[in-house]
Amino acid sequence: MARAALSREAVVDLAVRIVDEDGPAALTLSAVAARAGVATPSLYKHVRNLADLRELLSARVLGEMADHVGAAVLGRSGDEALRALMDAWRSYVTRHPGRYATVIQAPVAATVEPGKRLVDIGLAALRAYGLTGSEAIHAVRCLRAAAHGFSVLETAGGFGLPEKLDDTYELMFHMIVSGLRAPR
């Protein structure tokens, strides 16, 4: 191999920093090249094109989220596990809004693997609720929808009303738990 100054992984690292610092709109190959101290076309030796980089970045971020959320749920069960899952999701998005925004507008292709992991983590968190098969899948989807919807609300500024988002979060969590407990 020639000078291994750059690599596929290193390029994604730089992309992460860019979306962290300047938001997803700032993710251009020029910006990455500038940070790498390299001419723009050189990046094509590591990445197919900009769309490819975006996919790799999404996969990376979703993988990180799965790690973070998975670690939080580990060793807990019942309401506590559910709480840990939602809290972890929220805290990841709060800490890395730029990364999360990238994933949202991502193509689905590269994110299926970490996506499945997140589904499994959700299923594990819900184990104590005694949901079977499809019912569990629907519940996990609701968790995902709630977590995502709330995250967008929080990072977008939530209509700018003075009410505390923490309280909204509590209500949402209450809705989820009530819905899981109450018979249909």
Added chain:
Amino acid sequence: MARAALSREAVVDLAVRIVDEDGPAALTLSAVAARAGVATPSLYKHVRNLADLRELLSARVLGEMADHVGAAVLGRSGDEALRALMDAWRSYVTRHPGRYATVIQAPVAATVEPGKRLVDIGLAALRAYGLTGSEAIHAVRCLRAAAHGFSVLETAGGFGLPEKLDDTYELMFHMIVSGLRAPR
């Protein structure tokens, strides 16, 4: 006035058609100009720049959504009103995924007015639940988070699992109603 072939409104009309047909990424001033049968710089007579057009488009779409959702809720109350609100939100997004995707990645500035209207509609839909002041705001936020989260799930393909999204939707609605009824 000279030939009023084009106008601010007409430009936004064309933008709507573009995101409908080719998605939000296809919204460029070139594309709009091509549809208008006009040179690209001519658009600057009607619109400040691309960002401005995106803002106008977001405002338009969110206004449409408020109309659609508002009409659905009108004359209903209780669970029925809530149901109508969520159904209308979902159906709008399903019918116009491109428009909705545009709003998501919008700046907040131009969307505050229709956003407030949507909040008011939500408050009206929840009137029968006897929520006071801040509690009602939190509930509306939860509705918005749920509707948005589910919409993204639905338009993005929802992990590709075989379970019917209609059933997920029912569970989510059940969660909301349970949470609103059950005491905290």
Added chain:
DNA sequence: GCTAGAAAGCTAATGCTATTAGCCGCAGGC
């Protein structure tokens, strides 16, 4: 130690995009 080849960089060039500057013609008010 030498050399062949590939990996990883480079420059040049193309084409698309937004955006600005400045020009021209027509319509309506005086």
Added chain:
DNA sequence: GCCTGCGGCTAATAGCATTAGCTTTCTAGC
């Protein structure tokens, strides 16, 4: 009938992604 401004135009600039083809440099095999 003239003047003004609106709404179009062309030309030009600059940033971006992407491709082609060249060069350098390291490494592996001998």
